[in-house]
Amino acid sequence: MQNPVCxxxxxxxxxxTASGKSQVALDIAxxxxxxxxxxxxxxxxxxxxxxxxxxxxxxxxxxxxHLINLINPDQxxxxxxxxxxxxxxxxxxxxxxxxxxxxxxxxxYFRALQEGLSILPPADQDxxxxxxxxxxxxxxxxxxxxxxxxxxxxxxxxxPTDSQRIQRALEVxxxxxxxxxxxxKKFQPIDFPYRRISIALIPSERSQLHLRISERFxxxxxxxxxxxxxxIRQKFSLSVESPSMRCVGYRxxxxxxxxxxxxxxxxxxxxxxxRQLAKRQLTWLRSMRVTDKIxxxxxxxxxxxxxxxxxxxxxxxTGAD
Numbered sequence: 001m002q003n004p005v006c007x008x009x010x011x012x013x014x015x016x017t018a019s020g021k022s023q024v025a026l027d028i029a030x031x032x033x034x035x036x037x038x039x040x041x042x043x044x045x046x047x048x049x050x051x052x053x054x055x056x057x058x059x060x061x062x063x064x065x066h067l068i069n070l071i072n073p074d075q076x077x078x079x080x081x082x083x084x085x086x087x088x089x090x091x092x093x094x095x096x097x098x099x100x101x102x103x104x105x106x107x108x109y110f111r112a113l114q115e116g117l118s119i120l121p122p123a124d125q126d127x128x129x130x131x132x133x134x135x136x137x138x139x140x141x142x143x144x145x146x147x148x149x150x151x152x153x154x155x156x157x158x159x160p161t162d163s164q165r166i167q168r169a170l171e172v173x174x175x176x177x178x179x180x181x182x183x184x185k186k187f188q189p190i191d192f193p194y195r196r197i198s199i200a201l202i203p204s205e206r207s208q209l210h211l212r213i214s215e216r217f218x219x220x221x222x223x224x225x226x227x228x229x230x231x232i233r234q235k236f237s238l239s240v241e242s243p244s245m246r247c248v249g250y251r252x253x254x255x256x257x258x259x260x261x262x263x264x265x266x267x268x269x270x271x272x273x274x275r276q277l278a279k280r281q282l283t284w285l286r287s288m289r290v291t292d293k294i295x296x297x298x299x300x301x302x303x304x305x306x307x308x309x310x311x312x313x314x315x316x317x318t319g320a321d
Contacts, residue, residue: 012102012110012198013199014201015200018212019212021105024305027305027309028101032101036063037086039067039106041082041247044070047235048232051248054068054069066089074237079112083113110288124171131167131171132241141161143167144158146170151181159276199294201299203299204300248274249273
């Protein structure tokens with residue numbers, strides 16, 4: 001076990017979508033000579049800019065950002081790949097006497113980075129296609145029921161409409177011939193070679209976060225989200241079940257472009273899906289704080305950036321984590 005005092009510092013800035021992480025991160029980067037590493041499973045895709053709230057060229061020119069625009073929308077990216085890439089970039093940033101600032105809402109990536117990953121089999125494209133065909137015929141709630149027969153523990157953690165996680169859990173069950181929950185029990189955490197300052201932006205009023213989410217999604221539609229998805233689908237062979245198109249906002253827009261929902265339904269379903277994402281992110285954060293020291297700040301505070309900067313300065317000066 002390494003001595004925490006001797007470890008380089010890394011800042012984690014976590015929180016649900018629309019909690020203001022991006023602006024706070026820019027303030028931190030400027031004040032503490034930090035470089036931003038995106039912890040966002042959607043921002044890794046090229047061309048997906050509007051629906052992922054990706055930083056614009058002007059911001060990218062002034063504040064270094066890493067792990068965005070890595071792959072095309074018809075490719076895949078895993079939590080294991082994220083961990084490998086993030087650790088390599090963090091080492092480079094630290095070697096230049098700067099602070100790695102990890103910002104995002106993909107909580108699985110944060111966990112993978114800190115603890116490593118259990119040994120799960122890699123994706124099997126043939127099996128995935130079979131599962132997708134089964135889901136198209138029977139529906140994802142029926143697939144969730146099948147998962148509950150194979151692995152009650154994992155099924156209880158997954159919503160019946162969460163196609164991506166249902167598919168992966170079924171895939172693991174079929175490939176290993178054992179429940180995914182049993183494999184996860186064998187997982188052994190590993191040391192994380194950084195002294196973390198972990199900050200979570202949590203809304204004091206959920207209703208205010210919901211208002212932000214509604215305004216955010218409307219802004220994305222006004223900024224050209226539909227046209228963005230049209231352009232992407234012209235460049236690449238994608239379906240609504242492609243990993244990139246499962247991202248919140250993109251899935252609903254695909255349904256609209258396929259004439260399966262109308263414009264009002266696109267608006268309502270996009271907002272509802274984003275709210276569900278925020279709810280899952282907050283659930284992850286509650287579970288993480290059981291084992292991790294996480295500073296929680298109200299993302300609705302008018303002086304949020306000041307609070308964050310004061311907290312980080314104190315933590316750095318005192319050596320606390």
